[in-house]
Amino acid sequence: MAGELEGCKSLSGLLGGLAQSAFHGQPGLTEELLHGQLYPEVPLEEFRPFLAKMRGLLKSIASADMDSNQLEAFLTAQTKKQGGITSEQAAVISKFWKSHKTKIRESLMNQSCWDNRLRGLSWRVDSKSQSRQTAQIHTPVAMIELEFGKGGQESEFLCLEFDEVKVKQILKKLSEVEESINTLMQAA
Incomplete structure (x- = not known):
């Protein structure tokens, strides 16, 4: 056998x-x-x-x-x-x-995975060429495109636009998350 x-x-x-x-x-x-x-x-x-x-x-x-x-x-x-x-x-x-x-x-x-997940991310920095307020013309703008999807399904895209203030806020939040993770890792 x-x-x-x-x-x-x-x-x-x-x-x-x-x-x-x-x-x-x-x-x-x-x-x-x-x-x-x-x-x-x-x-x-x-x-x-x-x-x-x-x-x-x-x-x-x-x-x-x-x-x-x-x-x-x-x-x-x-x-x-x-x-x-x-x-x-x-x-x-x-x-x-x-x-x-x-x-x-x-x-x-x-x-x-039960829900959509991030499949891709692309970003670039542009300069505004049109705005209702002339003070905002030629200011830098971060353009972020997120691609989401579920296995075997077509992707969905989410486009986000951030000014300098919002980018700084996001970076601050990401730093806080990183600090929290580091604290948890050191405690483990």
């Missing part, structure tokens, strides 16, 4: 199926489908615990967003654990994570 569940190609396919199901929102990849396509020679009662183990490992790795060193340490610990995984399985899992980490991370981030 162990040799049947170590096949690199089948395990890689299984991990891909689990990732599609758990992280990329494709619920059609059922236990029966994965079993039938990847491990038809293994009895279902032996496949189920193996599937649960691989699902748990993949979710642990993804939720911790493991880098190479963390992944190596985690998989080494799993190979030494009784009822853990083999070194061949660890190698397949490592290779799979290294090639799919970015897509899985992106998918998890998109799933965790």
Whole structure:
């Protein structure tokens, strides 16, 4: 049984199926489908615990967003654990994570956003060329364009115009936020 569940190609396919199901929102990849396509020679009662183990490992790795060193340490610990995984399985899992980490991370981030998020920001400083008050002509104006959006939807843009006084107020508030964050970080 162990040799049947170590096949690199089948395990890689299984991990891909689990990732599609758990992280990329494709619920059609059922236990029966994965079993039938990847491990038809293994009895279902032996496949189920193996599937649960691989699902748990993949979710642990993804939720911790493991880098190479963390992944190596985690998989080494799993190979030494009784009822853990083999070194061949660890190698397949490592290779799979290294090639799919970015897509899985992106998918998890998109799933965790309920509302629009900032996609882009651009700014420039202009000089007013027209105004109802002649004193405001040729004064500097900060133009800020914010791009908001939700995954898979069109962006919305918000354009803001600030005079010198407003820019100074914003910078002061940002300094206060930075000080608060630094204070909290030092207390932690």
